[in-house]
Amino acid sequence: MKKFFVTLSACLFAAVAVNAQELANWNWAGQQAKTEVTADGVIFRLSAPYATVVKVNPSWTQSVEMTKGEKGVWEAKVALPAPEIYTYSFTVDGVNMSDASNLDLQRDGTRYMSMLIIPGERSAHYDDVVENHGDLHQVWYDSPTLGIERRLFVYTPHGYTDKANAKKKYPVLYLLHGAGGDEDAWSSMGRTCQIMDHLIANGEAEPMLVVMPNGNATQRAAQTLGLPQAQISREQAGQMSYTNSIVKDIVPYIEANYRVYKDKAHRAVAGLSMGGGHTATVSRDFPGTFDYVGVYSGAVGSLKDREGNVNQDTVNKLKAQQKAGYKLYWIACGNTDFLYQQNLEYMKGLDEIGFEYTWFESEGGHTWDNWRMYLDTFAPMLFK
């Protein structure tokens, strides 16, 4: 299996790479830009004969001014970053644009960015598998808690529709995005389908469903659909009602419509940033619902207020969660994340009440490279 992925990465590398001959004969009129990954760098090229200043903005380093060459083709070589997924854009005479010649366009909230995978061990699970894909369902469910119809995405693993598995039941991971994201975030920027396809094909993770809802209570769905914001009443508003809707609306919808187990041993919840806060909240508000909890760069904090008084309600809920039992409470954060200190304070609070957790400290900050890696690390620990 290892060999298979190495070969796949090599193919990908070959697909991205462009040989010199091809470039020499390249009809720039037919393609606006071309990006080449070499052994020691990434070469960006953009056809812009009438532009005055052209920059490339790679996500892994500072913007670089490109140099105008023959036929008005601008070029810049940037040092090769470590294997991961990166994004980039061009700035042409002050105007920012994605790469019109790169089909791999990612949306992060309200911004589109061109995507680039640098192949290697860390990114081995981020490209598409050639076969044994799971499916992605964009489905609408009623949310009585919020009083609206809403959309969520469901990943079902390869084999789910096989006749041989017609009576097989699956566990479920509920996977929550951060502020500014929506139900599309984990499957696009987060590469959930690719990561799960690889992990399951490798036998590293149990086949499971992954449910990706929309964490902004007033949104019916991603803003790309242009739907009007929902008018949520004051009682319905706030994070509390969204996290309630996870257990009261979403879990029942999934358990009624998919072949899944309906007990805490087969339910996990995880989320990033705001979704990490949602994860902590929903798992303690509904003790006995989730056996696996993953707080990624979570919007969590001290269990005490500014005057140093313990938030007794939260503590009581955590104690109820403790009593109901769970198998894994995994807290992950990068050591340059702006929420790093808050996560340390949160764990201090958990320590004081003897609430068990597993701490996973990584390099880096509040970014998708960490969240993809956290999912890739967390999913193999579930349902075993």
Add this chain to the structure above:
Amino acid sequence: MKKFFVTLSACLFAAVAVNAQELANWNWAGQQAKTEVTADGVIFRLSAPYATVVKVNPSWTQSVEMTKGEKGVWEAKVALPAPEIYTYSFTVDGVNMSDASNLDLQRDGTRYMSMLIIPGERSAHYDDVVENHGDLHQVWYDSPTLGIERRLFVYTPHGYTDKANAKKKYPVLYLLHGAGGDEDAWSSMGRTCQIMDHLIANGEAEPMLVVMPNGNATQRAAQTLGLPQAQISREQAGQMSYTNSIVKDIVPYIEANYRVYKDKAHRAVAGLSMGGGHTATVSRDFPGTFDYVGVYSGAVGSLKDREGNVNQDTVNKLKAQQKAGYKLYWIACGNTDFLYQQNLEYMKGLDEIGFEYTWFESEGGHTWDNWRMYLDTFAPMLFK
């Protein structure tokens, strides 16, 4: 229901429109462009203080040079086109780019374009409904005929997952794209989900599934996934094996995995351009399979070769299709379509053998505005 849609269109109009006050105070730094639909035109604005020549390229008219105004904001007003979906891009100092401030980005084959809906009767079914959505499933199936795993999209209508419908079966429309498209084309450029949601909510069309496969036999899925082309053997290659795979692989997959009827009275097939050719081929190669056939701007032609000899194999197959029976054979084409004459010749051939069909001639050419309208017109005639 009519009133509901008028209100919805008005809302959309309001959402697109920007008032003068808002523009005056607009912080251009936070948003690169803003497009305003007024009563008599579309105003495009792009912040590009350092650019020398800026154009806007609307799909409904010629490119227009924009004029530089205060704070480096370029502006152009273009006459309001008839209600429909249009696309546009900007050209900044010779470089083409989509509108980074417009979340509604459409992919047509290998090109991304910014989308603009002009509200009105013709486009009333193209925006998203606020509730009663159907679902969209991106699923992988085995194609023994082509020897690869492939992806297709399935629309399931609102109500499909309702408990009350747990035993209800549905009819199926197989909907095929043109050359250059893929399994994503009909749901993105074609607005299939929006059209079907509106038609079904209005009671104008029967609730049905719509299956959108990938018509390029060497593609496992849309090129956005970056998967290597499949190595299809000579025997497997060509349109013949793809159209075979529709009936031998795709229909059985759908009928095994969804609650659908399994007879010709509940199966329709339709397609545009190359997919119109596929539709004609698959419906006559498998007589008794589809009761409803829709050839949209189809790649069809005379039943005779250049020497004037009748293609007897095709005629025999059409006669078998005739004998097996069908309820509707609908041929639609725009009167400026480059395939218009070919469609007339095809119908002449059908006339000569007494093969019944319905001819729907529209204005316009080989474009998505026609294909959306054809689907919107064809779907209500099915399964009644």
